[in-house]
Amino acid sequence: MRILAAAIGGGAFVLVSTVVGVRLVALASRSRQLPELAIGAGLLLMAGIGYPALTVGLMLREAPDLQAALVAVSGLAGVFGQTGVAIFNWRVFRPEERWPFLVTFAIGAGSATIWLWQGFGPGWSSFARTQHGPWSLQQMCGFVTMSWGSFESILYYTKLKKRLALGLADPLVTDRLRLWGIAMGCAFASTAIAGVLRASGVKMTGEVTGLFVGPLGIASAAAMWLAFLPPHRYVNWVLARAGAGA
Amino acid sequence: MAESAFEFVCAEIEQATSLNALEARGTVRLALKSAGVDARSVSAAQLKVILDKLIPSELKKRGCEDADNLCKQIATRMAGRSFEAAGAESPEAVFARLGGS
Numbered sequence: 001m002r003i004l005a006a007a008i009g010g011g012a013f014v015l016v017s018t019v020v021g022v023r024l025v026a027l028a029s030r031s032r033q034l035p036e037l038a039i040g041a042g043l044l045l046m047a048g049i050g051y052p053a054l055t056v057g058l059m060l061r062e063a064p065d066l067q068a069a070l071v072a073v074s075g076l077a078g079v080f081g082q083t084g085v086a087i088f089n090w091r092v093f094r095p096e097e098r099w100p101f102l103v104t105f106a107i108g109a110g111s112a113t114i115w116l117w118q119g120f121g122p123g124w125s126s127f128a129r130t131q132h133g134p135w136s137l138q139q140m141c142g143f144v145t146m147s148w149g150s151f152e153s154i155l156y157y158t159k160l161k162k163r164l165a166l167g168l169a170d171p172l173v174t175d176r177l178r179l180w181g182i183a184m185g186c187a188f189a190s191t192a193i194a195g196v197l198r199a200s201g202v203k204m205t206g207e208v209t210g211l212f213v214g215p216l217g218i219a220s221a222a223a224m225w226l227a228f229l230p231p232h233r234y235v236n237w238v239l240a241r242a243g244a245g246a
Numbered sequence: 247m248a249e250s251a252f253e254f255v256c257a258e259i260e261q262a263t264s265l266n267a268l269e270a271r272g273t274v275r276l277a278l279k280s281a282g283v284d285a286r287s288v289s290a291a292q293l294k295v296i297l298d299k300l301i302p303s304e305l306k307k308r309g310c311e312d313a314d315n316l317c318k319q320i321a322t323r324m325a326g327r328s329f330e331a332a333g334a335e336s337p338e339a340v341f342a343r344l345g346g347s
Contacts, residue, residue: 024344035340092341095334156337162282166299168292169282173342180341228345 006210009217010051013187016221017047020228035092042084050077057128068124075115075124075135078142083108085145093152103148107141114138131198139195146188153181164242171242172235179227186220251290251329252278255297258320263310273308277301287336290329297321 024040050073057070086107090100118127118135127133157177163169193212202208226234252274260270277300278285283292297317305313 027344027346031343033340033343036344039344092337152337159282160338162280163292166281166295168295169338170342172345173338176341176345177337230345 001210003207003210005214006217009210009214009221010055011217012221013217014047014051016224017043020224021045021048023228035088038084038091039088042081042088045077045081045084047081050074050081053077058131064125064128067128071128072115072119072124075118075138078138079108079111079115082111082138082141082145085149089145089149089152093156103144107145111138111141136198139191142191143188143195146184146191150181150184150188153177153184157181171238172230174242175238176227179223183220183223183227186216186223190216190220249329250288251293251324252285252288254324254327254329255293255301255320258323259301259305259316262316262320263305263308265308265310269308273304274301277304290324290327294321294324297324 021040021043024036025044026040028034028037028040053070054074057067057074060067060070083104086104090104094100114134114137118124118133122133127135154177157174160169160174160177164171164174190213193216194209197208230238256267256271256274259265259273260267263270265273275285277296278288280300281292281296283296288296297320302313302317305316310316
């Protein structure tokens with residue numbers, strides 16, 4: 001049951017992130033703007049390529065070379081994906097401040113360095129077998145990018161809520177900030193729990209991950225879907241709620 | 247260089263009341279904070295609404311008589327001027343585009 005929950009939660013997150021990522025990259029091709037390119041590519045790389053490649057790779061015990069290659073590809077997708085999300089956080093929420101550039105650079109350069117360290121050091125076969133090695137450090141980058149994105153979105157949402165009460169904000173955009181904060185927050189929580197368990201020596205089996213990947217994956221996927229591809233009923237509900245509060 | 251809408255409103259309040267520059271700016275900043283808006287990025291259109299709905303009560307707390315009329319006059323004078331545009335695109339504008347709004 002828990003393995004099924006992990007599969008459903010992880011699968012939902014991968015599917016929605018891929019669909020939203022493709023949509024945002026397509027938007028970027030029309031708008032020529034960096035935010036949609038950064039976040040669209042980030043979602044596609046991390047969830048559309050990285051997560052599935054890692055999942056399949058870890059199952060291929062009988063083909064160690066293919067396993068190592070898939071895990072390495074997953075890692076590389078993670079390097080570029082996390083950097084894309086960090087660039088989005090910086091350019092959207094703190095474009096005129098210096099420290100976000102430094103954080104973004106540290107995430108990109110740090111991830112790339114750890115990827116190379118794993119590859120030229122213990123190797124990707126070793127990581128695929130044991131899930132231990134320099135690449136384990138990369139999850140810190142995930143902690144930073146996702147918690148940063150969640151924090152900034154929720155902070156800006158609290159500002160827009162005040163503006164909405166004065167008629168100075170769009171209800172759908174306000175709700176979108178809230179939902180994106182939730183999506184990133186759930187993704188961060190899932191990664192953080194996995195990181196703490198792994199550091200405690202717990203083996204990440206489906207039985208273990210099903211406890212949190214399932215519910216958090218579904219919550220993140222649902223929030224992302226409602227943020228970027230909301231059904232008409234949801235849109236009408238948001239608008240009606242804003243009208244009722246006016 | 248064009249002044250910002252925030253600077254204009256602060257200067258007008260300072261001239262028309264007994265508040266000094268620091269007090270005038272602080273009063274407006276408090277109103278902006280209640281509205282969820284930053285002084286660096288507030289637009290003239292947003293300030294017009296805040297002048298109508300929030301700043302009068304802040305001025306009354308500071309002993310300003312006829313705060314409602316003063317704010318109406320400032321809003322009228324604002325309408326005839328152009329102000330410097332905000333710098334970077336706001337997160338609100340980005341998220342509006344991401345959702346196709």
